[in-house]
Amino acid sequence: xxxxxxxxxxxxxxxxxxxxxxxxxxxxxxxxxxxxxxxxxxxxxxxxxxxxxxxxxxxxxxxxxxxxxxxxxxxxxxxxxxxxxxxxxxxxxxxxxxxxxxxxxxxxxxxxxxxxxx
Numbered sequence: 001x002x003x004x005x006x007x008x009x010x011x012x013x014x015x016x017x018x019x020x021x022x023x024x025x026x027x028x029x030x031x032x033x034x035x036x037x038x039x040x041x042x043x044x045x046x047x048x049x050x051x052x053x054x055x056x057x058x059x060x061x062x063x064x065x066x067x068x069x070x071x072x073x074x075x076x077x078x079x080x081x082x083x084x085x086x087x088x089x090x091x092x093x094x095x096x097x098x099x100x101x102x103x104x105x106x107x108x109x110x111x112x113x114x115x116x117x118x
Contacts, residue, residue, distance in 0.1 A: 030055055034090070045089030064109065071109035075102060 018029040031052035037043030045051060058081050061067055064074060078101065082093045093101070 027052065027056055043090055047088060051085070051088060051090055069109075071106055074105050074109060078102070078105060 018024060018032050021029065024032065031049065034043060034048050034052045038045070038048045062074070062077060062081065069077065082098065085092055
């Protein structure tokens with residue numbers, strides 16, 4: 001089942017479909033993917049256009065170089081975003097993604113430049 005799922009995804013990978021398109025910017029590519037998810041039923045929301053416009057703003061808001069935050073505050077903001085997107089019908093994160101991202105947040109907040117102190 002896993003191999004079949006991978007084969008089906010890679011044969012019709014929506015990310016690959018927009019990746020090479022030079023006629024779209026990042027926001028337009030995101031919108032295209034979200035509208036595709038709405039059509040196939042994998043995204044259940046009335047707010048496709050709004051969510052696609054919100055995602056770049058969320059990424060900007062989570063950048064500690066722009067909005068300085070200690071580890072705990074950044075993790076709290078990240079968990080808020082996950083919950084908000086999930087409630088809006090856009091469940092982007094699973095347990096593996098959350099674990100990876102939370103470790104990344106811990107690593108980048110250990111020192112100002114993201115390196116472990118000696």
